[in-house]
Amino acid sequence: MTQPHTVTTAVGHARLPRIALVGVHGFGERHLENLARLGADRTLELVAVADPHPPEEGTLGPDVAAFASLDELLAAGTAPDVVIVSTPIQTHAPLALAALKAGSNVYLEKPPVASMAQYQEVMAAAASEGRLVQVGFQSLGSEALPAIETLVESGEIGEVRGISATGQWLRSKAYFKRSRWAGKRSINGTDVVDGVATNALAHAVATGLWLAGARTVADVESVDTDLYRANDTESDDTSVVRVRMAGGTVLTCALTLCAPVQSAPWVTIHGTLGQLTLFYTEDRLEVTSPRGVRTETYGRIDLLENLLAARSEQDLLSPLSGAGAYVSVLEAIRTADAPREIPSEFIMWEGTGDDAHAVVHGIESLIRRATLGQATFAELGAPWTLSGGPTLDIDGTPVATLEDGSRIRPTSSPRPYLHPVRTLAGTVVTDHVPEDHVWHLGAGVALQDVDGINFWGGRTYTRDAGAYVWRKDHGQIVVEAAEHADGERREQLSWLGPDGSPVLREQREWRWAAVGNSTWKLTLDFILESATGRPVLLGSPGSNGRPQGGYGGFFWRLPKVGDATIWTPGSRGEDAVHGSVAPWLAWSGTFDAGPAGASHVTGDPGLGHPATLVFLAAPQAPDPWFVRHSGYPGVGLSLAWDAPVATEPGRPVKRTVTVLIADGFLATQDIEQLITTLGESA
Structure with missing residues (x-):
């Protein structure tokens, strides 16, 4: 357990870190649960929340102030040590900039920003203010990651031939109706870049990049995007993203929200003697080598606790500076042509009403072939592509x-x-x-x-x-x-x-x-x-x-x-x-x-x-x-x-x-x- 980080005030008294949460609905509810846990452990103090739609009565403690916006929260002199931003994608950058200007460290939900320009702006602000920014890629807190590095260095799976990320989820019509920004590439000219690779299964991309050793923008040589949608949205829900690193390693991400059944996503390192497969939502690692097959399960470090304990950016497990490679992928998707619609004859709908979800015919096999062959859907000749x-x-x-x-x-x-x-x-x-x-x-x-x-x-x-x-x-x-x-x-x-x-x-x-x-x-x-x-x-x-x-x-x-x-x-x-x-x-x-x-x-x-x-x-x-x-x-x-x-x-x-x-x-x-x-x- 990370030790509580205390803050010394001007008069010398120690106090717990003061936390403000912006966005209490959606994933913000998960943050409220975590904050309640850490508050009970006397690790931190939740002092304020900001959301135009306040939480239900009784959700917050009596000492937690509620505001309609972060601007109102900061103007009230609440002075949080950490601001957690768990809001729509298009608001991440401006809210992070406001919190940094106020002198707060920031926990920024994924995706951290909606464009490369925003990324560079928030990076510059963090450096100027001397503040820390942690990105909410929770999988990067997995203790399996350093263990995987050790296994690769040991040579147990031979030389690395490539890395793949696989995600097969299903999302209903209701998922794309949950908010005005869901499934949007932009709103009134403001970038949103919601999509399977940039939001829903962003952890698959981020974890794959981490395992490939890609942290910064300079670590990425090229990004190929092959984007499609089965749902009535602007954004992609079935895509292949292929990333070539400056060192030559290739990461192929084959992802869909239109699978027949939902399964735990995974990232695989393919070696000349075997492979390592990390089911990152479970912190479960499957090792296949000449010695046989074994499974190991690891713990996970909470990223908020890690931020509270950090004295410098080097202590962060998911620093904004380490998300440059991921933002390069997001930028390639943002600037790509709009996703192609998959014709209805290749889609089957299961369920009724808002509970109905699309299933792309043959998608399971196509995703396996894409990751094994480092190929896009178009290169595989999927019948709904131009190839x-x-x-x-x-x-x-x-x-x-x-x-x-x-x-x-x-x-x-x-x-x-x-x-x-x-x-x-x-x-x-x-x-x-x-x-x-x-x-x-x-x-x-x-x-x-x-x-x-x-x-x-x-x-x-x-x-x-x-x-x-x-x-x-x-x-x-x-x-x-x-x-x-x-x-x-x-x-x-x-x-x-x-x-x-x-x-x-x-x-x-x-x-x-x-x-x-x-x-x-x-x-x-x-x-x-x-x-x-x-x-x-x-x-x-x-x-x-x-x-x-x-x-x-x-x-x-x-x-x-x-x-x-x-x-x-x-x-x-x-x-x-x-x-x-x-x-x-x-x-x-x-x-x-x-x-x-x-x-x-x-x-x-x-x-x-x-x-x-x-x-x-x-x-x-x-x-x-x-x-x-x-x-x-x-x-x-x-x-x-x-x-x-x-x-x-x-x-x-x-x-x-x-x-x-x-x-x-x-x-x-x-x-x-x-x-x-x-x-x-x-």
Whole structure:
């Protein structure tokens, strides 16, 4: 327990700190409860409150004066040692400035201010008056935070790869009607900046920033905002905010007030050997490491007690000076475009009247994917976002979208790919950034070992370790030039190492055309050539000693498929087909992702959407098929099944892959007839 802080008066008598509370309703009621507790302990004395709507009779003690405003309170000569500001967001800065000018220290509820300009003004006033300002991010009083620092420094979870903050709450219509400023970005030109990241789940952002070591404005390099709203408000209620720190650490906050059920929010530090997950409202820490999983629960220091005991700003657990990084995030949200409305077909309302709350279809999975992949909702291709690059069209109907991959996180080896790919009827037959392997990206070309550089993403399998390990070996593939025409696209690509130097040059060509009313054909040609002036080895986990792990080259990640059937002309089933050499491979089933519309995120597959994919082998080499179904759905042609392939200057490696994308179920006879009709050879 923090010892009571006494104040010495001019005549030398010690007295308890005198506290004034501005704002007694809403969260102010929590402050009244805490003040009553501390008053009973003789830690402080509540001398006055200010609110245009006074508390109910009997709420305050007989010696507590009540005023309609802070100005009246200060004019009465009450002279509080600490003023607690628990009022609407837009009033925080002016009230804090008035209290500081009167010589009081300030406890300022979150968010501390509504703009960066206000933050700088209050900071300057606190310095000028020699007063302290504590910000009400209660989670920063958790004793779990220093414990987490110690655990990270110990190396128990390895090197930090990133930090994520997750919040899934539900708020009813009544929540957004509780006051005139609720859900507002501004009122009559005055900034409010209420929203999921700036108010309701602000602690998730603040705690994540603290764990990332970000305190000041200078600690933040950039902020990406992806803001949406399901409710009839101005502010966002479902958003991703991605913060890149000056030191390179990335914090991804995926937050919603439109979850199907409310759950305790958490912040996770992702390491190369494990992770630390703090459920900050419970001060509960879950540690996952090579030693196993354990849970630890910590105490919490009350921020008002901490302020009373502080002799300088360095003693504060949540000083205003340490909120600069948070205000940088708030400022990015304040200056961003207004949140996009989520169309009604992607929302389900539960309850009635003011108790009704919105649920965004599929939001739980989207939030998990966002935090794991450090991706925004738009980058994930959520159907209520504006996303995607150029499209592949057949008779005016988009059948695939080209993504350049530039926003993919570095450890997923950013690269261009196709997603979503659709049948002519609209059924989606690819997936990207899935929860199980966030580095799987639609349909494209990827290799895990190019002269020791990982162009696949995720962990790298090494012969020395005999296992997958996290290494700082990820490259990226960038588009240098592209020509897009009807039915054809040519690209010049550079495969760049971690230091940005070219390793490979690639010529890639996509061709697409209809084959009847229910099938279309996609052909990919890619040519890989050394960009180093010397031979470059193209390898895989299989070529590095992992049995049956020869993936790399062409790869197609499928979405969830029900009742899947996988076969070649001579084999059937995952085990039999995997590693085999055959002229074609077929995959059919009910694709539960459904059409790229509302049903894509309802979570109700219904009867499913039947489709068949037929992959034709490359004519250049007898590459084995790589097939996964039991762990995740994916198909590839292995460029280096159990031995590396060399590409040399003047002697490139070339492959051609053709895929038939059909609505409905095709039998072997249908497939053979299609191939014969098309004149394809494999």
